[in-house]
Amino acid sequence: MITMQDVCKTYKVSKRDAGFSSAFKALFHKEYELIHALDGVSFTIRDGEMVGYIGPNGAGKSSTIKILSGILTPEEGTCLIDGLTPWKNRIEHVKNIGVVFGQRTQLWWDVPVLDSFELLKEIYRIDAHAYRRNLEQLTDMLGLSGLLQTPTRQLSLGQRMRCEIAASLLHDPKILFLDEPTIGLDAVSKLAVRDFILRLNAEKKTTVILTTHDMQDIEALTSRIILIGRGHILLDGNLTDIKEGFASTDEGLASFYQSHNL
Amino acid sequence: MKLYGKFFMIHLKSIMQYKTSFLLSCLGQFLVSFNLFLGIYFMFRRFSQVEGFTYSEVLLCCGITLLEFSLAEAFARGFDTFGSIVSRGEFDRILVRPRNEIFQVLGSRIELSRIGRVLQAIVMFIYGIRASHIHWTLTKAAAVALMLLGGAVVFSGFFVIYASICFFTIEGLEFMNIFTDGAREYGKYPVSIYGKKVLQLCTFVIPYALIQYYPLLYLLDTGEAYYALLPLAACLFMLPCLVLWKIGVRHYVSSGS
Numbered sequence: 001m002i003t004m005q006d007v008c009k010t011y012k013v014s015k016r017d018a019g020f021s022s023a024f025k026a027l028f029h030k031e032y033e034l035i036h037a038l039d040g041v042s043f044t045i046r047d048g049e050m051v052g053y054i055g056p057n058g059a060g061k062s063s064t065i066k067i068l069s070g071i072l073t074p075e076e077g078t079c080l081i082d083g084l085t086p087w088k089n090r091i092e093h094v095k096n097i098g099v100v101f102g103q104r105t106q107l108w109w110d111v112p113v114l115d116s117f118e119l120l121k122e123i124y125r126i127d128a129h130a131y132r133r134n135l136e137q138l139t140d141m142l143g144l145s146g147l148l149q150t151p152t153r154q155l156s157l158g159q160r161m162r163c164e165i166a167a168s169l170l171h172d173p174k175i176l177f178l179d180e181p182t183i184g185l186d187a188v189s190k191l192a193v194r195d196f197i198l199r200l201n202a203e204k205k206t207t208v209i210l211t212t213h214d215m216q217d218i219e220a221l222t223s224r225i226i227l228i229g230r231g232h233i234l235l236d237g238n239l240t241d242i243k244e245g246f247a248s249t250d251e252g253l254a255s256f257y258q259s260h261n262l
Numbered sequence: 263m264k265l266y267g268k269f270f271m272i273h274l275k276s277i278m279q280y281k282t283s284f285l286l287s288c289l290g291q292f293l294v295s296f297n298l299f300l301g302i303y304f305m306f307r308r309f310s311q312v313e314g315f316t317y318s319e320v321l322l323c324c325g326i327t328l329l330e331f332s333l334a335e336a337f338a339r340g341f342d343t344f345g346s347i348v349s350r351g352e353f354d355r356i357l358v359r360p361r362n363e364i365f366q367v368l369g370s371r372i373e374l375s376r377i378g379r380v381l382q383a384i385v386m387f388i389y390g391i392r393a394s395h396i397h398w399t400l401t402k403a404a405a406v407a408l409m410l411l412g413g414a415v416v417f418s419g420f421f422v423i424y425a426s427i428c429f430f431t432i433e434g435l436e437f438m439n440i441f442t443d444g445a446r447e448y449g450k451y452p453v454s455i456y457g458k459k460v461l462q463l464c465t466f467v468i469p470y471a472l473i474q475y476y477p478l479l480y481l482l483d484t485g486e487a488y489y490a491l492l493p494l495a496a497c498l499f500m501l502p503c504l505v506l507w508k509i510g511v512r513h514y515v516s517s518g519s
Contacts, residue, residue: 073514091362097358104355123360124359
């Protein structure tokens with residue numbers, strides 16, 4: 001169970017005009033602008049639910065994921081995940097979650113994937129039996145056999161993403177955060193990743209929270225969407241709420257963004 | 263400890279992928295440090311001693327300081343290059359893993375090419391020992407071990423301070439080099455030659471003298487016996503550094519993605 005209540009997160013962003021003279025001025029006096037990345041965000045997600053978290057660029061999606069996974073500390077608000085506050089009980093909390101950042105790798109670049117997995121086994125203190133079982137299962141479900149002996153840098157993006165997902169699930173987390181897991185993937189890899197997430201949710205009852213810009217991901221995976229814009233939750237409901245009356249979800253979403261001036 | 267072994271193996275395996283590059287950077291490290299030695303050598307061609315320290319004694323001092331610094335650089339490299347860890351989002355990854363973040367930062371960068379510098383330091387060290395006619399005992403060997411430990415901790419402390427500042431700003435961090443690279447350069451001579459004021463500063467504020475000058479006096483039989491234990495006191499320097507680090511982690515704002 002995940003509950004977030006009135007969470008606010010503000011960033012201080014220094015700003016200056018382009019050009020040398022303003023760069024010089026900025027040396028002595030800096031102007032800051034406060035960006036309200038999250039402004040009173042509240043929602044509840046039940047165990048085993050699969051939720052699409054969407055919104056335009058800079059809406060606060062990543063900030064929310066980072067707060068939920070214990071990376072960032074918000075200024076205000078409460079957040080409880082299975083009874084733990086992520087930024088206060090970080091170590092206890094992160095044992096139960098898996099995080100995939102689509103744009104960044106967590107695998108060691110120059111060594112075979114399996115070496116990275118072995119290190120993760122040590123980091124998460126996974127016992128040998130559970131590790132072998134999970135590895136077999138994930139290898140099977142994600143089609144990793146043949147990839148595990150390859151150094152990460154030689155994998156294609158699609159292959160790497162499948163390994164990333166496996167790496168985040170070796171320790172059997174109850175909650176999986178996926179931050180744009182299909183970004184840049186070809187059609188085959190996208191489908192493979194989607195199928196896997198569906199199976200994972202069905203078989204292991206893993207709670208999945210997914211951020212993406214790909215509406216097909218959302219259509220394929222989730223019934224519930226939470227839509228955030230400028231730090232506010234604008235919609236917590238069904239995909240049909242947006243799609244209704246439009247030819248495609250993308251069009252519906254675009255008109256929704258426009259009507260809210262996003 | 264087992265986990266650290268695993269981290270170490272990963273770095274070792276990564277390096278094996280680029281053997282030539284590794285060997286060349288080791289050689290580079292060795293030659294750069296060789297400059298230090300040449301500097302001292304030419305200096306002593308003109309003067310037979312500096313503030314009462316002879317050529318071989320200075321070499322001994324220089325070897326130890328360099329060894330301390332190289333150890334810190336090899337094993338606390340994660341803090342030394344912390345800016346890049348933050349900007350590449352690696353620190354986010356560290357925070358979503360159920361281990362102490364300091365330990366993970368240590369494990370994320372182990373700079374094995376520093377072995378080149380360590381070798382150079384050992385050469386100078388051995389030459390210094392051979393030439394300085396020190397009567398070696400077991401306690402003196404232990405004192406050297408303490409110096410290496412204390413020195414590595416103090417230099418690592420500076421890297422930790424550097425890393426902590428990265429949480430607040432990533433500009434203007436070059437001044438920290440005064441304390442790290444600067445200390446290595448000046449550290450080739452016993453601190454006392456820079457005068458009494460510097461010696462006091464390096465005793466009570468920044469504990470350089472505790473890892474270098476005082477234990478060196480003990481090795482040369484001109485200091486008190488308790489001087490040998492001062493490097494342990496220098497380790498206390500790490501405490502305020504870690505406090506600063508903790509404050510920094512709380513202020514962490516991740517980089518965008």
